[in-house]
Amino acid sequence: MQLQQLQYFVAVAETRHFTRAAELVHVAQPSLSQQIKALERELGADLFLRARGNITLTDAGEALLPLARRILADADTARQEVQELVQLRRGRVRLGATPSLCTGLLPDVLRAFHDRYPGIRLLIEEGGSHDLVRELARGALDLALIVLPLPPSSPALTTLEVLREDLVVVSSPEAPAPGHGGRVVRIADLASERLVMFRHGYDLRELTVAACRAEGFEPDFAVEGGEMDAVLGFVRAGLGVAVVPRMVATRAGLSLRVTPLARPGLHRTIALAHRTDVAPPRAARELQRMLRQR
16 A cells, blocks of 8 residues: 555546646646546455446545545655754754844854754844844745844744843943943933944844934934944943943853943843745754754
């Protein structure tokens, strides 16, 4: 008994027509009929009552139909499981992330993923959340780590919160401490500081500028337009202070002074996103699981 024969049998049983069944399984009708006859010989029973214009199942056919459907479903499941295992031995994952997350969150997770699945290529795209949402929408990424909330005009995305992170103020240890040297910095204290600011489209830029405006002042930029590494470098050089995620500041080590923001402070929520209408491939789902369990 062959899976192909069972597939042909189920097609005839469901269409009650040999020609339409042959079209359904993309085979010539004589070949389909021959395989059905071979299956009947092997089973020792007729499966169909063949009358002009009327194909019906025999008792043997009725008994075989649910079993055949189950066998074909199990075979399909087995095929999918093996393919998914193969995907974890080779393939790729296209992951988008903001530059601050590439600096802070991703290195340890990606190292663990690579150690477990060395055959999977990791393609990382850095960008602001708005840019990453566009890349997800056009199918250029499997997953993206983005900052919530999503832009109002975002496409249909499924998001899962993975991290809520405090923002802190970083400054050069050789420069005067921000906030008049206190243990914390108020947003209002930034009015007397020169800021090193990220480029347009950066979530951290928008969040910081909005917080300053809520306190009634426009921030004074010493330098603007950089990515994360550039911003940290400019702060180390004493050009100004910057508001960055705590995880990034911690990784920067002793080369920067880190001062918390006074309550309620500033926070950002990080989520994993993928297109709602397209399930991520198996390797991407495994990376998603590891990011959630980091």
